[in-house]
Amino acid sequence: MGKYIIAGNWKMNKLPSETYDFVKEVVEATKGAECEVVCCTPYVCLAPAVEAAKGTHVKIGAENLHFEDSGAYTGEVSADMLVDLGVDYVIIGHSERRAYNNETDETVNKKIKKALAKCLVPIVCVGESLEEREAGITMDLITIQIKKAFAEIPAEDAAKVVVAYEPIWAIGTGKTATDDQAEEVCGAIRKVLAALYNESVAADVTIQYGGSMNAKNCAGLLAKENIDGGLIGGASLKAPDFATIVAAAK
Ligand code: PGA
Numbered sequence: 001m002g003k004y005i006i007a008g009n010w011k012m013n014k015l016p017s018e019t020y021d022f023v024k025e026v027v028e029a030t031k032g033a034e035c036e037v038v039c040c041t042p043y044v045c046l047a048p049a050v051e052a053a054k055g056t057h058v059k060i061g062a063e064n065l066h067f068e069d070s071g072a073y074t075g076e077v078s079a080d081m082l083v084d085l086g087v088d089y090v091i092i093g094h095s096e097r098r099a100y101n102n103e104t105d106e107t108v109n110k111k112i113k114k115a116l117a118k119c120l121v122p123i124v125c126v127g128e129s130l131e132e133r134e135a136g137i138t139m140d141l142i143t144i145q146i147k148k149a150f151a152e153i154p155a156e157d158a159a160k161v162v163v164a165y166e167p168i169w170a171i172g173t174g175k176t177a178t179d180d181q182a183e184e185v186c187g188a189i190r191k192v193l194a195a196l197y198n199e200s201v202a203a204d205v206t207i208q209y210g211g212s213m214n215a216k217n218c219a220g221l222l223a224k225e226n227i228d229g230g231l232i233g234g235a236s237l238k239a240p241d242f243a244t245i246v247a248a249a250k
Contacts (some may be wrong), residue, residue, distance in 0.1 A: 006033075021052075030057070065115065080118060096246075125165065155197045174212050208230050210233070
């Protein structure tokens with residue numbers, strides 16, 4: 001299965017002035033990690049984060065990017081800008097951006113293509129709302145999200161994409177999906193990828209779970225066959241908690 005990646009998603013938290021020291025804390029706390037360790041930070045925190053992670057095992061990611069190379073897009077940030085800073089990863093299509101920033105399956109697809117073209121690793125978020133789960137359409141919805149996200153992405157690039165399954169009802173709510181619920185959807189995502197590409201590509205894609213994953217519940221989730229890591233919000237803001245999750249991923 002895909003290589004293990006534990007990525008923190010800081011969201012709109014932490015100041016640029018506290019970022020350097022905090023990333024150094026993460027570096028120290030996660031020494032000896034047997035998985036890839038990533039901190040995804042607000043744009044304004046990226047420069048000090050990259051500086052602190054330089055020459056260490058920790059990689060830095062952004063939380064969004066624009067799909068155009070440059071131009072009249074006030075307030076936006078391009079892939080080239082992220083690469084120039086030394087950023088390696090970028091979160092794409094987080095449910096909060098889909099809900100508050102008009103992110104659609106189409107813009108998600110464009111952003112994945114741009115990230116891949118610039119050698120950034122996209123972490124692509126998919127997931128259902130509580131209403132959708134209760135209506136029994138979780139698998140249909142996830143299948144559509146995955147198909148649209150991967151549209152026109154060739155097999156040789158597909159395995160470079162990280163998929164994060166994040167049920168919206170579990171994000172920031174303290175209500176985690178059970179290990180079996182998370183495994184069921186992550187397994188289904190791998191089947192969709194196998195159908196779109198082949199078994200080998202599907203096996204190579206890292207599929208993360210995200211949604212109230214923490215130091216207490218991470219071991220059960222990460223032990224599941226189709227869960228290759230986590231996208232961690234709240235628990236990534238405390239280095240010891242984040243380090244416990246990193247230690248469980250091997
Ligand atoms: P949470 O956030 O861990 O705070 O639930 C996860 C995410 O939204 O990526």
